[in-house]
Amino acid sequence: MTSVALRIAGAHGDGVESSGALVIKVAARNGLHVVAYRGYGSIIRGGHCWYQVRMGDSEMNSYGDGIDILIALNQESIENQKSHLNDKAVVIYDPSKIKVDTLDASKYRLTPIPLLDIAITASGDPIMRNTVALGAAIRFLGIDISAFAEVLKGQFGRKGESVVNQNVKAATEGYNYQGVQTIYSLRGDGKHRYSLDGNTALSIGAYAAGCKFYSAYPMTPASSILHWFAAHEDKGVMPKQVEDELAAINMAIGASVAGVRSMCGTSGGGFSLMVEGLGLAGMIETPLVVVESQRSGPSTGVPTKTEQGDILFVMHASQGEFPRIVVAPRSIKESFKVAADAFNLADRYQVPVIIMMDLYLSEHVETLDSLDTESVHIDRGKVVTENTDGGRFKRYLITDDGVSPRSIPGSKGLEFVAGSDEHTEFGDLVTDAHAGLDWAIEVRKNMHSKRMRKIETMLKNESVFVPEVLNDGADYFLVTFGSTTGPALDAINLLKAGGKNFGLISFSYLMPLDKEKTKKLLEGRKLINVEVNYTGQLAQVIRMNTGIEITQSILKYDGEAFTAEEIARQALALVSK
């Protein structure tokens, strides 16, 4: 496999993000595969940010360790990025603004281009310096200028022909600038690929499942789900920005009680406010999907950086005991599938389903050949529309599988009150006048066990509550959940090339877990857990469920996502001890 990592670096407001998006589009439309990730801060203008676009001729699962081509838009970018430069990396910069004397000219291919001058001559607009630089980068990559011109046309077509022409001119000047020449030759397979981030894939999955209501309070890195629903309001969905996360979850619960598939989303801080509502959904057995996209904590933490530090919190959030499903999609592709399935699981078992994203998964972009839209089907579970026996409806009927028939307001003869207090099969409370009476004690016991029995039912009926094992006969196994699975997958290939036989055991569904099957899959293997947190939360979950203690771990909590190279290096060090 051949891959090249292009990184654009500058200040917030320099157009770094839009430049990265252009490159992704050029690559995706020219038969290449892409993994791209953006580093930025909680600031609108100024500071330092970057966008790394790794392009390759076959599928990749991580955004690359080093930089092959750097476009430095300010001096800070040289200083901040030089430690990431690969040998012989191309550095594109404007010599009128940036000094490169801290870089060893013999190690890198320094490419000074008067970006600003060219931009002003071509268009009069200094922001087009990015287009000039991208034109040069496109040449280095071995992509034809016409492919870039095509994307520019699509991007700026709405602004009129002259804007398109100015951009194409600026790009061509960069492409043809002296000293700029093809050094990589990435060969695409001619396919036009989709390019999307995890939150987009998740949103489309929810849409496909018939989610009509999404409530949220803005919070990085979940906000783009709200933006997605807002942008697609004309497609029959309702985005609702609310006053706080208390309102977000309780409004979604209300909409779900009324029969509409509903979702709310936030990050860890907002989820902290949703905790009481989560318990309400559990108690009144209302289906609900909650997205928790993790970022570096605790408290405000590092709002624009990633972490996998919330799984133990989410698995145990809210007082008391109630069944819930916690799932961490392992890829962008799986974010779609998990979201589409989450609504069926929520409806089938009348439980909250929490989708654990993280900033890296929510925001990084990958190319995909397809999403599994064909397999999406809708199962609303035990919804009843008619009262068949004429008696008062038992919304919380004690059943063997723990799941009771559910009615939707508007259905005649099926009226009931959903109560956050412990209740009878009708929904009448046993907590006030009757508390402590023998029959009320009995009701509490039976109703609590009815709810909890749903865990056994879902473990029996669903096949998803076990990890996936890759490369079964390997000597060692990396153990991951969620988004770390991607770079771990690539790490295994790197290790294989280095003569080490590693496998991968990855978890998507974290709660509930099929303890016996999970234990069998893990037993007797040499395991190394790889997680973006300090305490090895997945290892704790594994030990709690199976008794198996993983003694070697690769952990990271600096806010950045793992790269494959990083995992491979550390894994090698651990097994070479």
Added chain:
Amino acid sequence: MVDTNAAVKPKQILTSGVKPIWCPGCGDFGVQAGINKALSDLGIPKENAVIVSGIGCSSSMPHPFATYGVHSLHGRLLPVAAGVKLANDDLTVIGAGGDGDGYGIGVGHLVHNARRNVDLTYIVMNNEIYGLTTGQASPTSLFGMKTKSTPFGSIENPENPVGLALASGATYVARAFSGDPMHMAEMIKGAILHKGFSLIDVFSPCVTFNNLNTFDWFRKRVYKLDSVGHDATSISAALERSLEAEKTNWEKVPIGLFYKVEKPHYAQLDMTLKKGSLLKQPMPTKDQVGEILEEYK
């Protein structure tokens, strides 16, 4: 859907047979009677009514009714009620809470649902005390009031819920008194018929823990706004009247309709809800999903 000329006689049995938790003589019985009469008079089928409560003595309200109901969390009845209503605009959704619930822990939701003008009827049983937790000061407890949590007298000023609702953009704001359930039923009926966010602040005395604001105390002080020619179409007049109790040191306390204005409510403005109830909107087809996916090519 609603028959405004319905006879006073109840058209259907609205009681579930479940007894509320209230003490004998509690003001909340009057509110129950008021809701019952309003729903009956308007001929709202019980399957189309949803009564949503929070936590506290007031939260017992959905249970004696044979309608749908949600007994939710402390302070969160408004978001739950708004969710129900936004999902299915064909339902009559009534929020029934208390002063601690709606003016204390959940007051933010009052402001925001008022300003977004969701078509809800929100009844607050205001007894100026926390009853179910056995008598602590509430956000509407009067200055100087002695309670279990303020044994030397409260040094906080009471909230003005009517003024707050008016300032927040509620399009129907009324006050009632449990001692006059017939008048209250009229206020509730008006609120249900009103298309938009309605607040009815109800003086609903706590006969166990509030020895100050009793039925008799209110009877001596309340008067009806329509007896003084109040112009309920004027927000300035309404705001002025909302301050009267405070200004007269609670000697003259107006009840009745403070303000009512016709404005588009949320579902009339929302792009999706304009097309019909969210519940009735079709599930997407595979082609529609595919079409959306093409945006990312």
